[in-house]
Every structure is written in C-alpha cells, then in structure tokens.
Amino acid sequence: MKLKGIIFDLDGVIVSTDELHYIAWKRMADDEGIYFDRKINDRLRGVSRMQSLEIILERAAREYSSEEKTSLAEKKNGLYRELLNTLTPRDRLNGVTETLDNLRKRGFLLAIGSSSRNTPLILEKIGYGDYFDAVSDGNNITHSKPHPEVFLKAAQFLELEPSECLVVEDAEAGIDAARAGGFISVGIGPAAFCERATYGIKNITELVSITDFINC
Numbered sequence: 001m002k003l004k005g006i007i008f009d010l011d012g013v014i015v016s017t018d019e020l021h022y023i024a025w026k027r028m029a030d031d032e033g034i035y036f037d038r039k040i041n042d043r044l045r046g047v048s049r050m051q052s053l054e055i056i057l058e059r060a061a062r063e064y065s066s067e068e069k070t071s072l073a074e075k076k077n078g079l080y081r082e083l084l085n086t087l088t089p090r091d092r093l094n095g096v097t098e099t100l101d102n103l104r105k106r107g108f109l110l111a112i113g114s115s116s117r118n119t120p121l122i123l124e125k126i127g128y129g130d131y132f133d134a135v136s137d138g139n140n141i142t143h144s145k146p147h148p149e150v151f152l153k154a155a156q157f158l159e160l161e162p163s164e165c166l167v168v169e170d171a172e173a174g175i176d177a178a179r180a181g182g183f184i185s186v187g188i189g190p191a192a193f194c195e196r197a198t199y200g201i202k203n204i205t206e207l208v209s210i211t212d213f214i215n216c
C-alpha cells in the first residue's frame with residue numbers, strides 16, 4: 001500500500017505548546033498544594049483535559065467534587081489560553097516548516113490529529129490556520145487517545161484508508177491510538193523510544209527519508 005497522507009499530533013510535535021500545558025497545570029497544582037512534576041506531566045500527553053486533571057488529582061490529599069473538577073479544568077484552560085496568546089510562527093518546533101513543505105512537495109496530504117480543543121486557536125497563532133488539508137481535533141471526537149477516533153476521523157477527512165497514512169506522535173497514548181487504528185506510527189520526543197511505534201526519530205526532518213523509504 002502506498003503512503004499518501006501524514007497525520008501530525010499538534011502539541012509537542014508541531015509546536016512547543018506541550019511546555020505551556022505543563023506551566024498551566026503546574027500553576028493550578030501549586031495553587032491546590034498538589035505535587036506535580038515533569039514525569040507526571042508526560043502521562044498527560046495526548047489525553048483529554050479532564051483525564052489529565054484526574055491524573056494530577058491522584059496526588060491530591062482529598063477528594064474533589066465534579067463541580068470542583070470542572071472549575072479546576074476551566075481555571076487551567078484559562079491560564080493556558082493566556083499563554084497561547086503569546087504564540088507566534090517562531091514557536092513551531094525545529095525543522096517543522098521545512099519538513100511540512102518537503103512532504104507537501106512530494107505530494108502527501110497533511111492533517112492534524114490532536115486531542116486539543118484549542119487546536120484552531122493554536123494553528124491560527126502559528127500561521128497554519130489554512131495550511132493543513134484536514135484538521136481532526138478535540139472538538140470532533142468523543143474518545144480521547146489512546147482511542148483511535150481522532151486519527152480515523154483525520155484519515156476520513158483526507159478520504160484515505162488508515163493503511164495509507166502515517167501518524168507522527170510525541171505521546172505513548174498517541175502511538176497506541178495509531179496502532180489501534182491500523183496506522184504506521186512515528187514516535188518523536190518522549191515517544192521516540194516507544195517500542196510500540198513503527199519508527200522512532202530524533203528530529204522531525206527525518207520524516208522525509210522515512211516516507212521515501214516506505215514508498216520506494
């Protein structure tokens with residue numbers, strides 16, 4: 001089967017918003033007196049806002065009501081959106097602009113597959129508002145990664161089969177979602193050494209040679 005489409009996770013793959021998620025959750029956790037560090041933060045990659053909060057609350061000293069949880073998630077999102085206001089195209093991660101342009105020149109369809117409901121705002125801020133051929137995000141799914149829904153929808157929007165698409169992810173939950181959906185996967189950053197990923201890369205620029213290799 002020929003590879004025709006590439007589906008990118010957003011936070012931590014295209015743009016450095018993974019760091020902004022961390023800063024916002026850290027402020028919320030500190031205000032509540034809940035221990036939170038970067039290792040715990042890695043477990044939040046790819047999972048929904050409410051699931052992320054549940055993971056943070058594992059270290060809380062008391063139970064939180066569902067109203068309190070909603071309000072904490074809203075508080076974090078408010079802090080996060082304030083931070084998103086500072087984003088510019090310079091916050092695209094190293095190698096992203098040239099890699100996407102190279103892949104497009106080779107004829108691949110390009111899509112986003114992100115659990116984030118803030119995807120449209122982020123894409124606008126980094127100058128990719130109209131760039132992708134399809135965007136599947138937290139606004140069009142009912143199940144978060146590791147469920148494959150977000151990637152299956154992205155493939156559907158591109159009018160491609162999962163076997164014709166490759167998924168690029170920094171989250172283990174995203175690698176598992178890709179596998180569950182029947183996609184080839186490429187792990188980067190914290191997911192580069194995930195043994196469930198089809199390939200692992202250090203820099204996104206390596207994607208070009210991987211796609212050349214798959215299609216040769």
Ligand code: BG6
Nearest residue numbers: 011044045046048049116117118
């Ligand atoms: C994912 C992030 O892309 O989006 C997760 O990796 C985050 O950490 C999820 O929880 C939901 O994001 P948002 O912007 O809808 O709160």
Ligand code: MG
Nearest residue numbers: 009011012170
């Ligand atoms: Mg990510």
